[in-house]
Amino acid sequence: MSAAARLGGLLADAALGLPLRATRYTVERGVAVPVPDGVTLLGDHYRPAAASGPLPVVLIRLPYGRAGLLAHALAAPFARRGFQVFVQSTRGTFGSGGHFRPFTTEREDGLATLAWLRAQDWCDGRVAMTGASYFGHTQWAVAPYADPPLVAVSPHVTAARITTAFYDHGAPGLENALRWSVAIGRQEAGGLPGPLNPRLRARVDRALRLLPLQAADTAAVGAPVPFWRDFTGHAAPGDPFWAVADHDGADLSRMPPANMVTGWWDLFAAAQLTDVTRLQAAGVPVRLTVGPWLHGDPAELREAVRTDVAWLRHHLQGGPAPSGAPVRLYLQQAGTWLETTSWPPPGTRAEVLHLRADGTLTGGAGTPGEAPRTFTHDPADPTPTVGGPLLERPGKQADNRAVEARDDVLVWTGPVLERDLDVVGHVRARVSVRPELAHADLVVRLCDVDPAGVSRNVVDGIRRLDPRSVPAADVAVGTDGALAVDVELFPTAYRFRAGHRLRVQVAGGAFPRFARNLGTGDPFAVPASGRPCRFEVLGDAAHPSRIELPVLG
Template sequence: MKLTSRILERSLKLPPPQTRDLAVHRDLRVPMRDGAVLLADRWAPRSGAEGLPTLLMRSPYGRAGLISNAMVTPLAERGFQVLIQSTRGSFGSGGVSDPLRQEREDGLDTLDWVIAQPWFGEAMVLFGASYMGFVQWAVADELPPQVKAMIPQVSESALTREFLRSDGFSLETPFSWGGVVATQERPLRLLRIRSQSRRIERAMRTLPLKDADVKAVGERSQYLQDILAHDADDPFWSRLDHRERVAKTAAPVSSIGGWYDIFLAGQLRDFRTLQEAGKNPRLTIGPWTHAERNNVAIMEALEFGLAHARGEAPPDRAPVRLYVMGEEAWRDFESWPPPGHEPLRFHLQSGGGLSAEAPPEGEPSQYRYDPADPTPAVGGISMMHGGRKDNRALESRPDVLTFTTAPLEADVEVVGEVSAEIWFQSSLPFADVFVRLCDVDEEGKSSNVCDGLTRLTGADIPTLTEVNLWATAHRFKRGHRIRVQVSSGAFPRYARNHGTGEPIGTAIELRAADQTVHHDPARPSAIILPCKASADK
């Protein structure tokens, strides 16, 4: 354990620990109101632990391995006693697992139990990423005064809302996560990760999708069946929607996200809710995907969480800290979205041009989309394989249109919410419009910045389609070019559009479509960028 401690200190660039001599109290029994007993491990310095602030992590992924080594150990060595609990029905905890649905009651019962323990020191910090951030929001409106801070990472208060949208169903996220949860306690799972990933990739091409769970995990998965049967607005998911609790939290919140994280949109929504409620939250967003790990969360626990737990003010910094891609530098702002960035329209032009000038008359652009050979997702928003990627091979496909500016005469800074308005028409009533913003360097390499998709019904007449892309902070350098891709898919990030209008779980027919993008004075397609077009920083 001490060798691991030294490796983590060096690799994560952490401050020296207060101790490396930790004791682990395993399988503590935490009773729930319905009689179920959840198990937890307490990591603490071998001497002098009583009274230290408690950092609570509630996890569906177990209490050993990577989580304990990479997160629990560094924090328990540097001022916390850490309690990591297995959520209901996982890794020895009692009850039946029903992902995401039991976390409010179980979370509140866990808080009450922790506060009653003789080793508890009157201060607690809630901490964790993804699911472990969601469970914090599930109890945020009824926190006892002993909870001094919340630090959710790559997470939000209504996890199903974005990736189960009926107008843009995100296939990869629930299937990847559902596959992990369904198989993580099987013997030799770590040796089978690669083969399991391949099974999930093949399963997402299954027709009909309602049979894909068996191919992905070897058995029926109620979670995967539920996500196919109920979209984000279905009352079925109401118990998973904790948005109304966000403004009511009494604890200071520091939220950490990534520009290519699957939950960024909801995380920014939660942050704006806290801002508008006068809660003075903090926000940090880096150039990361959902699964990337670094020292930012640990350092925030030590600087923000530990300070609040001790009744001290954390180190002073601006409320919003963003990594500006392209510039490759951290910048501080007072709010989200930051002031000083005004919407600027870049219009799609005939011949593949992109300009702030109004489009001239010209022929529309066309391509053919075939769901049997769906346009692939290359980089972007993904649990495992996203981020910034070279898009040149993708852009060479005949089912991807590109529109590109001339080389920029000055830097163009884009910070905020990005959207597009595309005049679109299909030969079928049912179609998707996918828009991606890219940065093209002097060598011609096209790197994705942000993207989004909208699903249409009635697409067989010209339709002004609004596409909300992911938010971003990016600086297009002088000499680079701004590029917009338009296509009809990004598989498997989004489920492919069959062109038939059938329910996603039972559709089996695949119909190809001829797509048209209009860009003329009467139908001006454009991407709208929140710009600060100057060299000022």
């Protein structure tokens, strides 16, 4: 290892907030791994220079390349701490053979790679996996099926049910899907997933507004992108195409201990915290950190690497167990961390607030005869989204006053809080609604209104209504045709300060974060125009509408 490489490693450690280490290692690049269908996958093998004999292996499988910044940030920090690391490019990326169809071949390829590793004379049979986002998905594609099991995993900012990032309760996540399609469509020509240059961003913004949407990838990046075609072509409820990609139904009996990092504004947070609950129920040891981060925030990635160093040292090198409570949650607007034993944290109580006909948000249910409130969602002028858990900036919290002033958004506002209110856990709503069309979207958003009247989004959720999936467990049909729709909002840990007010928005869309519902029932990327939909939102005694908050303390 050259002096320049060692200096670069020390600088990378400093940027990641790690103690400086200068352990020497060797790298064998372009190691070929054959898989059963004849394709060869390429990987880089990092090994401590002074090591002799077999060692455990940290496996990282990713589609974004193995060199440059990714090597310095994701593989070398572990190699500098004496770990043996194998970093592999997934099928069809950066020299690996085959065709890259995201999420569809990672189980077979991952298990084949695991078997190959265990057969090498430099591997002692113990393998752990780590990585964030897509290379968190590659862990879920292997860990529940590995036999013998992996030693440990660290699936950060990802989810067992990966499709929740692109289809949220039936609604296609248009903006995140197109921006990621553009990133992977151009990455081997010099780009990586992340912020786009202004010119390309403008092209993507125009493509998001195209109708029909089928060729939005070509409009944005100049050529078809296979993932975009899969995303637009397999969006129907229950489409079997994605069965190979989702692993939330896997048997967890072989899951090893897991270390997870995510952010309250990460697009995977809701599904990932559902995974945490499932793993805890199955008796799998889990450590969890949730910070105030958007997907890919540098602080989020630093926390993932920092916690993984201690995690892997414990499981692969016999180091001490990580200290502190297993669950750490950043309480937003309080500037503090909560430590607890599990997710969701014990000791919360449900506070129910009702959406009343006069636009107030109160603890009392509606009375008989209260008139419904109405709005019309027009897909030709879709309700915009502001802030939220996006794949890239801007996201997080934003001023929602311009959205709330639109006539296609209804708001309910609570009284001024006399004391701080800490909401920690999963937020849920039930809205009684009578949409004019059978195909419609229902969006519910919880906001924090400060003393100056600025309304900022905290959490939200969407439910796409479709006759093929209504009635359902989360949609009940009344005798008068009204629908009682359960909407799962994002989880959070958030302090509403004394002097602030809570506000709930209800709308028929959140564009371009979600594809507009054109009301026709056709596949979402096919129609060139849509139909307006009038909604009645009810709140009387027979049709209560409410939001349920998990309040701490």
